[in-house]
Amino acid sequence: MQAINIFLTGRLGETLEDFMHGETRYAFDRLYPDGPHRVVEGPVCAFVDWVMDDLSGLEMCRRLRADPRTEDAHITIVLEEDDALDKRRALKAGADDYMVGPLDRTQVLDRVMALQAGCGQPGIAERLELGELTIDAAALQARWAGEPLDLRPNEFRLLRFFAQNPDRVLTRADLIEALGKQEPPIDERTVDVWIGRLRKALRAAGAGERVRTVRSLGYVYDSR
Amino acid sequence: MQAINIFLTGRLGETLEDFMHGETRYAFDRLYPDGPHRVVEGPVCAFVDWVMDDLSGLEMCRRLRADPRTEDAHITIVLEEDDALDKRRALKAGADDYMVGPLDRTQVLDRVMALQAGCGQPGIAERLELGELTIDAAALQARWAGEPLDLRPNEFRLLRFFAQNPDRVLTRADLIEALGKQEPPIDERTVDVWIGRLRKALRAAGAGERVRTVRSLGYVYDSR
DNA sequence: GCCGACGGTCACAATCGCGTCACATGCCCG
DNA sequence: CGGGCATGTGACGCGATTGTGACCGTCGGC
Missing domain, CATH: 3.30.70 (Alpha-Beta Plaits)
Incomplete structure (x- = not known):
């Protein structure tokens, strides 16, 4: 067994x-x-x-x-x-x-x-594009307006998940789960730090403020 | 139990x-x-x-x-x-x-x-549209003529409820309940303040005066 | 074993959101 | 025309929530 x-x-x-x-x-x-x-x-x-x-x-x-x-x-x-x-x-x-x-x-x-x-299966996006943002899951790389984003693994995963669920409130629990981090259990406040780091990286790439805080609920990636 | x-x-x-x-x-x-x-x-x-x-x-x-x-x-x-x-x-x-x-x-x-x-189920509006107004409940965001409205959570909830019941007098009690605020009990006068803040936000977005006072009864959202 | 990168946590400060109050204004009715 | 009630609104203060720098443990590479 x-x-x-x-x-x-x-x-x-x-x-x-x-x-x-x-x-x-x-x-x-x-x-x-x-x-x-x-x-x-x-x-x-x-x-x-x-x-x-x-x-x-x-x-x-x-x-x-x-x-x-x-x-x-x-x-x-x-x-x-x-x-x-x-x-x-x-x-x-x-x-x-x-x-x-x-x-x-x-x-x-x-x-x-x-x-x-x-594997280029139809119905599953080979490359995820959302405005200026491009997510290449196969290469584990994200780009903004063609320029590679300097993201650490966690930030990349976070952004990937946001790009898969744009314009939708995602709770901290959603994000923790999306990153596969439920074991060991992670403090929800940690998500704040992830968000902060992701925002900084996006800002540095000229993407502006894409991640919006929804107080007491979670965060949203605004696609436009 | x-x-x-x-x-x-x-x-x-x-x-x-x-x-x-x-x-x-x-x-x-x-x-x-x-x-x-x-x-x-x-x-x-x-x-x-x-x-x-x-x-x-x-x-x-x-x-x-x-x-x-x-x-x-x-x-x-x-x-x-x-x-x-x-x-x-x-x-x-x-x-x-x-x-x-x-x-x-x-x-x-x-x-x-x-x-x-x-979740895009049929029969349930994915996005609520009412003239120039658009309510995106999934992103917790409202727009006027395409431009995002700068609303705080309470104002958003208020507007969302108005948009769901346009051209209908809503009492203060209705609004308090709609916002899920019956505990702790809230002074009905507080609704006045909510309305004031919502009006200000709508005005700032060029939406004009959409919320009309019905004296001694409540408020109405005029869809046109 | 050393070192750098990465990620989780903490603590603190700053901000935000909101309920309430007080006062001004306006409306209805006698 | 005056009184009283209803509403609009700026100001205030309390909590809750969030952002963030700092710290530290861990892991992988060399």
Whole structure:
């Protein structure tokens, strides 16, 4: 018995919009209602921690790949495993990527998003553009008016998430979760500091004030 | 035994109009006539304070989601819980959002409306437009003729409520309740000040005089 | 092992938002 | 025309919230 994490990203017969709002969870529940899995919503993918033996993890991979309902869906499966399972078997079962644990949610997210951006699947933006802002998830780089932004990893992730949800209030909890930082639990006030650092970087690039504070609720990235 | 608040927003087989006027309560009563719940009407959602153990709260979530009568209804369920119930379980049960208490009605309203506006469900206005006025509930921002209005949170909420009930006399009590400020009780005179500040902001944006006083009754937002 | 980069936390200051008050103004009615 | 009530508004002060510099632990590279 051991934990296998399967990260489903993209669509399961749902639109990207639905997916972003958690519909994938339901699609997954419908597919595997009896699974001993738990789903944690991430910004771009549903994390499914599947606690069972190795083979079942691979088996799920295969079923997902084989299921007609996911035929034309854009699925990225990332298997996290220890040495007991070799990469070859994982890929053969339909995994798109393979990581060895222990894993850091933050980095997994980067990887998953880079995978999505890099594989040129329709329906998933290869490059995210929002006015002057350009996010290249595959290269982990952001640009403002063509000029590379000097962002540290955390700031990049933050901006990426903002760009994925522009003109929408995002709570501090949203942002913490989006960055995959719920473990260990992070003080919400820390987000303030992230925001401050991101703002400074944007200001330095001449982007002005894009991140607006919504008192007692969170922050908004104003796309215009 | 503990309090679980479930905020039902959207429709339960009723029209949005009905809902706005409290029909949801009746729909809810019909669904769960024997529940030990009490319903407090808010301007955009029915607050259901459900006093029972955790599982029953989640159970209600599930039943609402599973009930065929709510199948094509637009339901936003917001669960407020303490640490005893983790977000994962709440979401799995069908909650659209999850908040940890203690909660402030004012902020809950903002959040619920942002949720509604942000998830692009049909039947619920993503963006509220009324002549030159545009209300973007998801971004918590209002615009006049495309230009962002410089409103403080309370003023925004006020204008949002006016825009939802244009050309209709709203009493001070209506406005206080709409802003979720019944606790602690607020002096009705305070509304005058809110109005004054809102008027000033609208004037500054070139919107002229949109809020008309109806002596000894309340105020009206004149849409034209 | 040293060093620099990065990120989380803290503490403090500054700001902001808002409710209330006091006073001025205006309106209605007798 | 006068009294009384209703409303508009500037000022004030209290809390809550936020921004930020400083500090420090950690991690990875050399």
